[in-house]
Amino acid sequence: MITEVVLPQMGLEVAEGVVLALPVAVGDAVAEGDVVAEVETDKAIAEVAAPRAGVITAIAVAEGDTIPIGTVLVRIGDSAEEVGAAVALPATEPGDAEAAADAAAADPAPPAPAVDGAAAEGAAAEGAAAEGANGARRRRAAPIARRAAAAHGISLELVTGTGPAGRITLGDVERAIAGDGQAAAAAPPAGGAGAGRLEPLSATRQSIARRLSESQLIPQYTLSRELDAGWLLAEKARLSAAGPVRVGVLDLLLAALAETVSRHRQLAASFVPAGDGEPASYRHPEGVDLGLAVATERGLLVPVIRGAERRGLAELVLERARLVDLTRAGRLGPADMGAASATLSSLGGFGVDSFTAMLNPGESAILAAGRTVEKAVPRERGIAVVPTISLTFTFDHRVVDGAVGGAALTELAELLEGGIEWPT
Structure with a gap:
């Protein structure tokens, strides 16, 4: 069989x-x-x-x-x-x-x-x-090998294929580029020596480029707020000392975002355009699935924490760590990818004070968080130097009205400044 x-x-x-x-x-x-x-x-x-x-x-x-x-x-x-x-x-x-x-x-x-x-x-x-003897026939080569050869001016006629039935693979072209004697450079591409080098996009980079282009078509708006991060940092230290896992600022941001989305369900909805005789509509997911932007050598990837609103903080920390490790190793499973209710992107670890993140197509909310920065702020008895963090919330205006987005950002800020009790 x-x-x-x-x-x-x-x-x-x-x-x-x-x-x-x-x-x-x-x-x-x-x-x-x-x-x-x-x-x-x-x-x-x-x-x-x-x-x-x-x-x-x-x-x-x-x-x-x-x-x-x-x-x-x-x-x-x-x-x-x-x-x-x-x-x-x-x-x-x-x-x-x-x-x-x-x-x-x-x-x-x-x-x-x-x-x-x-x-x-x-x-x-x-x-x-037979294929090699017939000079009129096109050399059989993988698509990615053809792109790499064209980008480097390598003639496929001079590359020895090691794939099945003599098919040229990407590895064959890379060896030719490295100059192992299996191939010689063909005429330079049109544009002259100053045209620069073309680099074929990987599957990941192609997907990133496509989705960012799609994101530009979404009518999005952004709201921002600077928070007093004193309570947030103190809570991080307290929970890490008392609990079974080490808690980071990123984990508290995820927990607060999950709570905010569960209280403001419209943030989790997505816009479905009219088509096939059906009117435009909103799609409402059952739970709160949070995406987390992770930088990898292959590009930006977004694993998804399923059922984030049902997880305690310790479980959330462990799941976040698991997904980040799998993402960086390139070993995410199908259940760890796909659509999310909202996404968190943090560049604080790269020294960024604040930034605006672009919506993932199919989602209506993305939160951007910068690093904690000490600033002088006025107090009742003078000026105090306090740690602050900048949050920027971007929404799909077709789904989330400005008032709804503003209320969500305010509640998120209150959660992170210790004004509201939230599950740990």
């Missing part, structure tokens, strides 16, 4: 992924849970595991391929006798993967007859040689 291992759904907004690594080869024996592919989406790097034990009978993709959700990655059979006539299935060109997946689903092909390993290896080598 043949089992197809496909790229699974990895979040509501994830449509495709880039194959980073294929740690298995045709003929390899695998156990249930063994990693058969590593894929990068715009949210995370995920490992795809074998659903059962067996033998890899076919590899349907190549490293560097951009493939839609549902694409077959590998096939697993019961024994080596089920290995097909080729070491790897033909890799698709950009735009063909989805069509091929649909066609396979509509009319699945019968298993290929078994052949011996020497014949399979010979067929693959012969196919690669």
Whole structure:
């Protein structure tokens, strides 16, 4: 029996992924849970595991391929006798993967007859040689490899492909760029030597660029307030000393934001435009799911704390720490990503006093927090130097009116200045 291992759904907004690594080869024996592919989406790097034990009978993709959700990655059979006539299935060109997946689903092909390993290896080598001999044919290369080669002026004709059937991978191009003798630079791109270097965007950077462009289309407004952070810092020290976990300012901001959104439910709503005969509407989530902006080497990512309003402070701290660690390691799961009720972005750790954050499309509120700064403020008996923190709340004006946003910011400030009891 043949089992197809496909790229699974990895979040509501994830449509495709880039194959980073294929740690298995045709003929390899695998156990249930063994990693058969590593894929990068715009949210995370995920490992795809074998659903059962067996033998890899076919590899349907190549490293560097951009493939839609549902694409077959590998096939697993019961024994080596089920290995097909080729070491790897033909890799698709950009735009063909989805069509091929649909066609396979509509009319699945019968298993290929078994052949011996020497014949399979010979067929693959012969196919690669035929392709190399036909100079008129376009060299088979992963899309990301083509972009990298074009950006660096590398001719694919001079790159040795190490992927299935001689396909050129990103690693092949990177080795050529490094000057290992496998390729020579082609003519420089149009624009002359001063045109600069082009850098292909990763899946994460492409997603960030797309969503920020979408954010610009949202009618948003911003409210700001400077708080006395004395109580906040004292509460942080008290809770850290008394509790089982170390509490940070970020954790108290998250707890206060969760409480504020639970009291002002309109902040959690999202705008759904008219379409398909349906009028424009608001979508109201059941609970309070908070996004947290996290800076990583791959770019800005936003994991989501589910049910934040139901968590005690200690549980919130542990969940925040877990998500931040997974985010920076690129190992977020599908349940840790997606839409949030509101998002917190803090640049205090980077020495930023205040800033305005852009809304995530599909959300109606985002809170930006700066660092704590000591300032002189007037008191009844003179001037006092106190720690302050700047908060900036940005809202979707289609969903949150100015009065509602102002009331939410005021209540958030009171929570953080100790004026209201809030759950810990």
